[in-house]
Amino acid sequence: MKTxxxxxNKRPASDDALSRLLGLTKEMEDNENSTMWFGIENDSGDVYRVIGVESAEDYVKVLRQLSAAGFWVESLEAETSASLHAVVKAPGAVQSLPI
Structure with missing residues (x-):
């Protein structure tokens, strides 16, 4: 996983909980094997963090983990390899979509 x-872009208050949930650390930034990417939005709707995973299996696992924790996941059709495959929004009034 890479982050x-x-x-x-401003980090929301939920970023610490997100980091703990996914076990994100600064050391993860050195991994360049990510093939699937998703963005994490702040309260203003701006992507402030991008997370990459190495496989479709890891991608589904992480998004299910986020969804179970109350984050809202919007899947996207990636048009190029550099595009985001999903956008994740912090827990709030919007309900999670099943993945």
Whole structure:
């Protein structure tokens, strides 16, 4: 798993819980084997963090984990290999979609 934080976009209060849930650490930024990507939105709807995983199996596992924790997951059709495959929103009034 790889994580990249977009410094120009504000981190929401839920970022610490997200990091603990997924076990995100700074050391993860060195892994370049990610093939599937999803963005994490802040309260303003801006993607502030991008997370990459190595396989479709890992992708589904992480998104199910986030969904079970109350995060809302919107799957996207990636048009290029550099596109996001999903956007994840912090827990709130919007209900999670089953994956």
């Amino acid at each position: 990249i934080v977009i410094q120009s």
